[in-house]
Structures are given as C-alpha cells and as structure tokens.
Amino acid sequence: MNRPLVGALATAVLSATALIGATGTAGAATTADAAATANPTAARAAATAQLQAVRDVRVKPKAVNFAGTVALSNCSGSIVRMPTSTDNDPALVMSNGHCLESGMPDPGEVVVDQPSSRSFTVLNASAGNLGTVRATKVVYGTMTDTDVSFYELSSTYAQIKQRYGIKALDIATSHPAKGAGITVVSGYWKKTFSCNIDGFVPQLKEGGYLMKDSVRYTSACKTYGGTSGSPVIDNATGKVTAINNTGNEDGARCTMNNPCEIDENGKVTVRKGINYAQQIYTIPKCFGTGNKLDLGRAGCVLPKP
Numbered sequence: 112m113n114r115p116l117v118g119a120l121a122t123a124v125l126s127a128t129a130l131i132g133a134t135g136t137a138g139a140a141t142t143a144d145a146a147a148t149a150n151p152t153a154a155r156a157a158a159t160a161q162l163q164a165v166r167d168v169r170v171k172p173k174a175v176n177f178a179g180t181v182a183l184s185n186c187s188g189s190i191v192r193m194p195t196s197t198d199n200d201p202a203l204v205m206s207n208g209h210c211l212e213s214g215m216p217d218p219g220e221v222v223v224d225q226p227s228s229r230s231f232t233v234l235n236a237s238a239g240n241l242g243t244v245r246a247t248k249v250v251y252g253t254m255t256d257t258d259v260s261f262y263e264l265s266s267t268y269a270q271i272k273q274r275y276g277i278k279a280l281d282i283a284t285s286h287p288a289k290g291a292g293i294t295v296v297s298g299y300w301k302k303t304f305s306c307n308i309d310g311f312v313p314q315l316k317e318g319g320y321l322m323k324d325s326v327r328y329t330s331a332c333k334t335y336g337g338t339s340g341s342p343v344i345d346n347a348t349g350k351v352t353a354i355n356n357t358g359n360e361d362g363a364r365c366t367m368n369n370p371c372e373i374d375e376n377g378k379v380t381v382r383k384g385i386n387y388a389q390q391i392y393t394i395p396k397c398f399g400t401g402n403k404l405d406l407g408r409a410g411c412v413l414p415k416p
Contacts, residue, residue: 112317112357112368113339113386115185115210175344177238179280180298181231186210187298188231189342190244190264190271191351192279193395193402198269200402202279204231204246204262205391206340207356208254215254218319221416222252223404227262233275238301241275250404251397254320255414257389258356260340263402280342283350283392287326292346295328295355295388299337305346306331315387316379317357317370326353326388327372334358334386343388351391358386 181188181204188206196203208222209215212229216222227246235241244264252260264271268279287293287308295304306329315322326343328334334341334355343353362383363369370387372380396410406415 175294176236177234178236182298186339187341190279202264225249287352297338297341304332314373318367353388
C-alpha cells in the first residue's frame with residue numbers, strides 16, 4: 112500500500128525508500144448502471160468501446176495541469192464537484208481514506224460527518240501555491256472496498272474561483288476504459304505521472320484490506336509516497352476517473368505496501384513495482400442536492416457505517 116508521508120522524517124525516509132497509501136475501490140455504474148454494477152465486465156466492455164469511438168474521431172486530448180489539485184500535510188488531493196453540484200454549494204476535497212488526519216480506518220470502518228479544520232494548499236495550473244482552503248468536516252472516509260475520503264470546505268466553489276481563479280475538477284460517471292491515457296497529478300510533490308490503464312483487478316488485497324475492481328496502471332506510472340490521494344485524470348475528457356492509492360513495492364504477497372491481485376477464480380498474482388488506483392465513478396450517486404452525502408440513495412454502493 113502506498114503510505115502517506117508524515118513530516119520531515121517521512122520525507123527523509125522517502126529518499127531511501129518509496130512510500131504511498133492504502134486501499135480502495137469504487138463500485139459499479141451509471142444509468143446503465145444497475146446492470147453495470149451487477150456486471151462490471153459488461154461495464155468495462157462498454158467503456159472500452161466508448162474509448163475506441165473517441166479515438167476513431169480523433170478527439171484532441173485535454174491538457175492536464177495542476178489546477179484543481181491540492182496538497183495535504185502528508186498526501187495529495189483535489190477539489191472536486193459532482194454532476195449535481197452548484198457554484199454556491201460548499202466545495203469538496205477528495206483524497207484517500209488512509210490520508211485522514213485521524214489515521215487509517217480499520218477494515219470495515221466508515222467515518223461519516225466528523226468535525227475537521229484541516230487546511231489544504233490550493234495550486235495553480237503550473238503547481239504554484241495560491242493559498243489555502245479549510246475543511247469544516249470529514250464528510251466520508253473509508254478503506255473498505257475503496258480508499259477514499261471527502262472533506263467539506265468552508266468555501267463554496269464560487270468563492271474559490273473568485274479568490275483563486277480555480278475551477279473544481281469534475282468526477283467521471285462512467286467506468287474507465289482499458290488502454291485509456293491517464294495522468295496522476297500529485298499536489299504534494301507537484302509532479303505528474305503519465306501512463307495508461309493496463310486493466311482492472313476484481314479484488315486487490317493488501318494486509319487486512321480488500322479493494323474491488325481496482326485500476327492497474329502500466330509500468331510508466333511509478334508513483335510513490337505522498338502521491339496518495341492524487342486525482343487520476345482521463346487525458347481525453349479531463350475528468351477525474353480514479354484516485355491513486357497503492358502499489359506493490361517489494362514483490363511480497365498481499366502484505367501492507369505489497370498488494371496482490373485476486374481474479375474471479377481466486378488466483379493470486381503479484382506484480383512488483385506496479386501501482387494502482389480506485390475507481391470513483393459510482394460515488395456521485397451517493398451525493399444529493401447541496402453536495403449532501405446520502406448513502407441510502409439509489410445506486411450508491413459506498414460502504415455504510
């Protein structure tokens with residue numbers, strides 16, 4: 112699992128060894144979602160067909176930069192908006208569940224509506240520091256099925272745009288496609304990693320944590336400590352298609368910092384040096400009007416407390 116960095120000590124340790132984060136998964140689908148949730152293989156096939164259609168008409172990829180990303184004290188993150196978000200809604204910051212200031216949640220633990228005054232450094236397109244935004248609460252956080260956290264900010268999207276000239280990143284609402292070009296954008300390190308989606312992992316096991324339908328990168332995305340929580344941007348759409356969170360550092364089998372892949376038949380595969388992300392395309396179904404979390408909404412598959 113890719114661990115978050117903790118202060119100067121972690122920075123020093125990183126010079127000798129790669130770190131990162133934890134665990135994660137996202138879930139199922141869009142309106143053809145009900146079926147996609149039950150049949151992720153069909154969802155992947157549909158997404159791949161859509162990607163090919165995009166390639167066939169030669170859609171020019173959107174330029175990927177740091178606008179919309181943030182740096183945490185130990186991880187990376189991004190200011191994101193749901194399809195139903197409005198400019199006057201309190202803005203949301205997305206990062207990993209293992210990046211919570213309270214520490215890594217236990218397997219099966221879900222954190223909801225916990226007060227927080229955490230601050231985040233807002234970056235401009237070229238990774239320059241613009242200033243800070245501050246949380247009012249942890250809206251949601253878990254490392255069960257997925258490795259994700261959402262913070263509600265004291266600022267609205269409109270206020271952030273007015274103050275810093277920054278727009279939030281849109282979360283994709285369809286399953287990513289194998290072969291898609293992606294960029295992992297780390298606000299902590301002010302560095303990007305470009306590669307492609309190599310495939311999808313039915314179950315990714317890391318210590319006591321289990322993630323589902325995880326995204327596997329091609330080897331070019333050599334993420335490391337501090338990149339945890341980075342948005343994974345689809346180069347063709349400019350939307351956030353996943354959240355970076357872990358990788359196999361040493362070639363060990365299913366241990367912390369060394370996740371293993373488990374296929375539909377239970378076969379275990381270890382890929383040393385390969386990194387992973389968790390899908391987020393079903394998460395918008397868990398948010399309603401005013402960016403309010405509602406785990407009981409139709410199509411919401413996030414784990415409940």
